Amino acid sequence: MAQALYRKYRSQTFEEVIGQEHVTTTLRNALREGRIAHAYLFSGPRGTGKTSTARILAKAVNCLHPDPAQRPDNSCPICVAVNEGRLVDLVEMDAASHTSVDHIRELIERVSVAPAEARYKVYVIDEAHMLSNAAFNALLKTLEEPPPHVIFILATTEPHKIPETVLSRCQRFDFRRIAAHRIVEHLAHILAQEGRDAERAALEHIAFAAEGCMRDAVSLLDQLLSFGGERITLEQVESVLGMVPAATLARFVDAMMARDPGQMIAQVQELITQGTDLRQFSQQLVRYLRDVLLVRVGGREVLPDLPAERAAVLERQAQGLSPAFLVQAIKRLNAVASEVRSGVDVQLALELALVEVVSASRTAEEQQPAVASASSAGQAPAETPAEAVTAPTPPAGDAEALERLRRQWKQVIQWFREHRRFKIQAALGSARPVQVMGDQVELVFKNQFSLDMVQRPENLRQVELVISQVLGSTYKVACFLEADYQPGQTTSTGATAAPPPSKSRMSEVLEDDLVQEAVKRGGRIINIQ
Amino acid sequence: MNSPPHSWPVIGHAWAIHLLAQALNSGRVAHAYLFTGPEGIGKTTLARAFAQALLCREDTAPCQVCSTCRRVQAGHHPDVWVVEPERGLLRVEQVREVVREASRRPVEATYRVFILTHLEQAHPAAANALLKTLEEPSPRTVLVLTASAQDVILPTLVSRCQTLALRPVPEATLVQALGERGVDPTRARVLARLSGGRPGHALRMMEDAHFWQRRDEAFNLVRTFAESSSRWIRLEAAEQYARQEPETLAEALELLLSIYRDVLVWQAGQSDAIRHVDKEAEIAQLADLLSQEAVRTMAQRIAHVLGQVRTPINVRLALDVLFLHAPSAKTP
Numbered sequence: 001m002a003q004a005l006y007r008k009y010r011s012q013t014f015e016e017v018i019g020q021e022h023v024t025t026t027l028r029n030a031l032r033e034g035r036i037a038h039a040y041l042f043s044g045p046r047g048t049g050k051t052s053t054a055r056i057l058a059k060a061v062n063c064l065h066p067d068p069a070q071r072p073d074n075s076c077p078i079c080v081a082v083n084e085g086r087l088v089d090l091v092e093m094d095a096a097s098h099t100s101v102d103h104i105r106e107l108i109e110r111v112s113v114a115p116a117e118a119r120y121k122v123y124v125i126d127e128a129h130m131l132s133n134a135a136f137n138a139l140l141k142t143l144e145e146p147p148p149h150v151i152f153i154l155a156t157t158e159p160h161k162i163p164e165t166v167l168s169r170c171q172r173f174d175f176r177r178i179a180a181h182r183i184v185e186h187l188a189h190i191l192a193q194e195g196r197d198a199e200r201a202a203l204e205h206i207a208f209a210a211e212g213c214m215r216d217a218v219s220l221l222d223q224l225l226s227f228g229g230e231r232i233t234l235e236q237v238e239s240v241l242g243m244v245p246a247a248t249l250a251r252f253v254d255a256m257m258a259r260d261p262g263q264m265i266a267q268v269q270e271l272i273t274q275g276t277d278l279r280q281f282s283q284q285l286v287r288y289l290r291d292v293l294l295v296r297v298g299g300r301e302v303l304p305d306l307p308a309e310r311a312a313v314l315e316r317q318a319q320g321l322s323p324a325f326l327v328q329a330i331k332r333l334n335a336v337a338s339e340v341r342s343g344v345d346v347q348l349a350l351e352l353a354l355v356e357v358v359s360a361s362r363t364a365e366e367q368q369p370a371v372a373s374a375s376s377a378g379q380a381p382a383e384t385p386a387e388a389v390t391a392p393t394p395p396a397g398d399a400e401a402l403e404r405l406r407r408q409w410k411q412v413i414q415w416f417r418e419h420r421r422f423k424i425q426a427a428l429g430s431a432r433p434v435q436v437m438g439d440q441v442e443l444v445f446k447n448q449f450s451l452d453m454v455q456r457p458e459n460l461r462q463v464e465l466v467i468s469q470v471l472g473s474t475y476k477v478a479c480f481l482e483a484d485y486q487p488g489q490t491t492s493t494g495a496t497a498a499p500p501p502s503k504s505r506m507s508e509v510l511e512d513d514l515v516q517e518a519v520k521r522g523g524r525i526i527n528i529q
Numbered sequence: 530m531n532s533p534p535h536s537w538p539v540i541g542h543a544w545a546i547h548l549l550a551q552a553l554n555s556g557r558v559a560h561a562y563l564f565t566g567p568e569g570i571g572k573t574t575l576a577r578a579f580a581q582a583l584l585c586r587e588d589t590a591p592c593q594v595c596s597t598c599r600r601v602q603a604g605h606h607p608d609v610w611v612v613e614p615e616r617g618l619l620r621v622e623q624v625r626e627v628v629r630e631a632s633r634r635p636v637e638a639t640y641r642v643f644i645l646t647h648l649e650q651a652h653p654a655a656a657n658a659l660l661k662t663l664e665e666p667s668p669r670t671v672l673v674l675t676a677s678a679q680d681v682i683l684p685t686l687v688s689r690c691q692t693l694a695l696r697p698v699p700e701a702t703l704v705q706a707l708g709e710r711g712v713d714p715t716r717a718r719v720l721a722r723l724s725g726g727r728p729g730h731a732l733r734m735m736e737d738a739h740f741w742q743r744r745d746e747a748f749n750l751v752r753t754f755a756e757s758s759s760r761w762i763r764l765e766a767a768e769q770y771a772r773q774e775p776e777t778l779a780e781a782l783e784l785l786l787s788i789y790r791d792v793l794v795w796q797a798g799q800s801d802a803i804r805h806v807d808k809e810a811e812i813a814q815l816a817d818l819l820s821q822e823a824v825r826t827m828a829q830r831i832a833h834v835l836g837q838v839r840t841p842i843n844v845r846l847a848l849d850v851l852f853l854h855a856p857s858a859k860t861p
Contacts, residue, residue, distance in 0.1 A: 004559060007664075046685045096657030097628065127685070130657050157685060215688045222559065223691045226552040239544055242694050262797040269802040275541070275699040275726055277566075279678070345783065346567070347725050348790050352828055355793065359825070517761045 005225070006218040009190050010052050012074050012083065017049045017056070018186055018214060019178035024053065026173070031060050032068050036120075037171040039143050039152040041128075043159035044175025047215030050155040053175075054124045058082060058090045061151060062118035078118055089118040096127040101134035108142050111150050121150050128154035129161035136163050143169045177212025180204070186214065187221050191232075196225060198232035205237045242277045249288045250313050256329070257320040261355045268351055278346040282337035286330055292318050293326040297422055324426030327449065329357045401471050402436040408470050409433060415466050424463065427453035434485065441467055441475045444482045451479050536589055537578040538602075539571055540706040540728035541698030548693065549579050558583070558640075559691045561663045561672045563648075565679050566695035569729030572675035573611070573646050575695065577601060580609045580642040583671060597638065607636040611644045619651035624658045631662050631670045641670050648676040648686070656683045663689040697726025707731060715807050716741075722804040723787060747784040748811060751792075754855035755818045763855060767848035779838050786831040788812075789824055796821045823856035830854055 011017045014024040023042075030036065040057070042050040059072035059079045072079045081087035093107065107123065115121040125131070131139070143152060143166065154170060156162060184203045191198055206224075210217035223240060224232045238245065248271075255263035271281060294302045296318035300311045332353045339349060405412075409432065416425035427450035435442035445451040454463055454477075464477045509515055509528055519525070537546050545564075552558050562579075564572040581591030581601045591598050600606040610630065612623055627643050635641045648656065663672060663686065674690060676682045700721045706728065707717035712735055724731035734740050750766055770781060791803040795816040803812055834847050 047688050094661040096654075096660050097625075099654065099657075127657060127660065130654075213688055219688060219691060222557075223548070226548065226555060226557040226559070226691075240548070240693075242696050262799045265794050265797055265799045265802050269799070272697055272726060273700045275697045275702075277694060277696040280694070345725055345786070348786060348828075349832065351790065351794070352825070352832065355797070355825055356829070359822075513759045513761050514764070 004219070005190060005194075005222040006047075006215045009193075009218065011049065011056065013072060014053075014056055014060070017053055019182045020049050020053065020175050023173045023175060027053075027057060027060075028069075031071065034068070036061055036151065038146045038150065039170040040154065041159065041162065041167065041170035041172045042153065042155045042175060043172065044157070045177055045213060046157050047210075047213035047217075048175040048178060049214065050175055051124070051126055053173075054122075054153040054155055055082060055090075057153065058087075058120075058122040058124065058151075061120045061122065062087075062089070081117075087118065089115040089121045090124070091121070092124045092126065094126050095135075096130040099130050099132050099135065101132060101138050104131065104135040104138045108138060111142055112147055115149055119149070122153065123150065124153045124155065126155050128156040129158040133163070136166055140165055140169070178214055179212070180207040183207035183210060183212075183214060183217045187217060190218065190221065194225065196232070197230070198224075199234050201234045202232045202237045205234060205241070205243075209241055209243075242280055244271070244276060244281050244284055246288075246310060249284060250310075250317070252285065253288065253292065253317050253321075256354075256358065257317060259358050261358050264354045264358070265351055268347060268354070272347055278350055279337060279339070282333050282346070282350055286333050286337050289326055289330050289333070292321060293323060293330065296321065296323055296326065322426055323422045324429065324450070325357075327426075328360065331449075332357050398436045398438070401441075402433060405433045405436065405441065405467065405471060412463075412466055412470055416462075421459075421462070423453055424459050426450070427459075428463070431479075436475075439473075439475050440478055441471075442478050442480060442485075444480045444485045446482050448481060451481055455479055536593065537575075537582065537591060538593060539575050539578050541702045541726075542571060542575060542695055545575060545693045545695060546578075550582065553582055558671060560666045560670065561674070561690040563674045563676065563679070563682075563687060563690035563692045564695055565676050565692065567677060567725075567727060569724070569727035569731075569733070570695045570697070571728050572695060573644065574729070575693075576644045576646075576673040576675060577609075577611075579673060580606075580644065580671075583640045583642060584608065584638040606638070608638040608640065609642045609644070611646065613646045614650040617650055619645070619647065619655050621652055621655040621658055624651070624655040627672075628658060628662045631672070632667050635669055639669065642673065643670070644673045644675070646675045648674045649678070649681040651682070653683070656686055660685055660689065698728055699726070703728060703731055707735060710735065718806050719804065722806070743781065744784055744805075747781065747788060748805075748808065751785065751788050751815060751855075752811070754852070755815055755857050758857040760853060763852040764849060767845065767852045770852075771845040771848050775838050775844075778844065779835060782831055782835050782838065786828060786835065788815075789828045789831065792816050792819060793821065793824050793828060796824065818858045819856045827854065827856050 014028050017024050040054075042054060044050055056072060059074070059082045061071075062078045062082075063071035063073055064076035064078055065071050065073040072082075074080070074083065078087065082090055091107070093103070111121070111123075113121075142150075146152065152170075154162070154166075159167070159172075159174075184200075184207045187198075187203045187206060202224075206217050206220050210220065220237075220240070221232075224236055237243075248267075252264065252267055255267060268278070272278060291303060292314055295311075295314045300315050303311060303314070333350075336346065336349045336353050339346065413425055413428045416422075416428065427445070430446040430450045431443045431454065433441055434444050443454070445454070454460060460477060460479075464475060467477060468474045509525065515523075515525070535543070535546050535550065539546060562576075564575055566572055578591060581593075581598045584597050584601060584606070585591045585595060586597065587595055591601075593599075593602075597606065601609050604611060610627065612619070612627055614620075615623070624645075627645065631641065631643060633641070645651075645659075651659075659672075659674075660683075666672065672690075674682075674686070679687050679692060679694065700718070703721040703724070703726065704714065704717045707720055708714060710732075712720065720731045720734050723734065753762060753766075770778060773781060787804055791805055791808075791812050792815045794800075794802050795812050800809065800813075803809070805812065830851055834851050837847060838844065
């Protein structure tokens, strides 16, 4: 069986550890000066070189090369023994499958025994966060006063699960995600060693999908190599990753811009007929919309890595989609993308989300100008009489201020547009002033999201400032959700003026089909509440 | 990507089969694989077929005829282990047994294959216990893990495996496979579409003797709701539905949802995208009768209740509320 590539190309020297120079340089300097700690903690995401570095460190402290700067030389008997996995003084323990305190006790008992052939006994505890509390406590004493010939290296992906008492006794090194271009370089290097070839775009795609984890990237490469074939192509990578080409996504977002649910459903149908994983498609779509949003609020400079033609498409689409719409769509689609319960019909969930996003924005657009034109035309909005009548003796100034604010509401929104505060602009678009009382202006919002946006202290201050300017004196702003806003004083005109029921309540109740059925089955009406 | 024909007993996933066969032929079999995809997509089926291909000694491996192939298929081969969660949990003891067994030599074949299904149901300790074996297994041992998705299992597990994310099987492939099993073409299309490209799901519906009858009942219910706003009818339907077991209830609700979805799709002008392709006339009628807004809201409500039926809720109450909101022609 072929050895996995990520094991075959495990780094053997500090120089070969990729993207962790801040760790390896420090370690090498310390080694040169003979400053060796007794306990190290290597933390960081998976596949970033923790275990590899631990093994290299184990070799370096034991290497027989006379010049400390040259260690590990990978040729002395000790280094060779480590590389072949047979140095008895290097003990690797997988904490994940040996979580219990007994395993640690067993290990500690042997700590005091001098190393057999090397200078130091090195204990590497992988996945250290999996140790039980008792195990950690058992380890504590040894970490505090280890015999001089012992080095502990704890490696973990989740340092926050390591007790403080252990952390403080270790020298800690944080490993970072590896930059995509470094991964591409390394993949190209492996390919050269293996005598194989790949399209540059294919490697970039792999690196992108690996999200900074070298082991993922190399595993994927390994998988693609086992495809056979002359050259690894972008098409192969997309096929293995199940990704949809960017052009398909662009077409999809065009349908979104046209607010055409039919077109979107047709495209989803086409994708599923081809056998596309719709959950992954949703994830890609979310990422794509995020890019559109970034371009919308920050211009194309925010995505410098994008090829020019793709950036042009994004820019065009960014012009046609409001930030509020984009945020709404991203939120809704993200819920679909992160839906992991098995048995859920992803196609349906996706279709519903799409129809919802598009139709919600359509109604918002239809309503917004209607309100604006009504108030700008100087007509009193429908709710004004009710409020004016029932507000507890409103000082004349308040009603007038409200009226003025309503007339100039468009300008308030416009101000934020002109000052490029698009998020606030969008949020205020779904809000309207309903009440002015003393120095307080009350706004109601159509949705929670917009409300939260304006509620943020720094945004609220700005909104207050602008409103104060419009009204010519200082006001505070209170925000409410439209659905929740029920100032006790505003009774709707409809309710009070409703004509008295023309029929008696009894005959009305008897018309209800449920009651009819009950009566049919021998029920009797005793009381109506 | 076009792949050559093969003899694997799997519907669809030609690219994955091609990949695994290539690895086998070129001697690049990895020590650990992870197959991901939704329930019924064919992960375990593919894993079993891969085990057959690894063990079968015929030229046309997996030949499906030799004793090895047949015993793997039946689950009797001593070198192929299938480990499934017990009552929704893959326990650490089960994994430890695999770890222990994985260090042994094959009994009679060239490989030992361990298929661990539903890794998303693994206890965290169980998943962690697998790590070392996955990274440095004994030679001649192949582990195949399956899970509903990559991001629901331990990332450190994923990165130690070669991952094959199985995708929905294209409609044409599925229709053909169902046709070969004696389903008529129109019904095959309905099943293919309803299954969302999951062969296992389609086959289950095919084998269910009452499926078509239940679907007709679901259509009747939607139409009854549409034609009458009677609350009595709605509550009576809720009572009937509430009597079912959670699993069958979920399936019944999924059927209702698929009908409302088709109506919605029809209203959006995409008559080609409906799933119940044999019920065009009926769907067109419903699309006429009901408002788009009401259909959309109902679909959302059903999806919401569906998300809850497997949790301990007052099913009757949830169904009462759901059906009372079912759109009828009078609903705006």
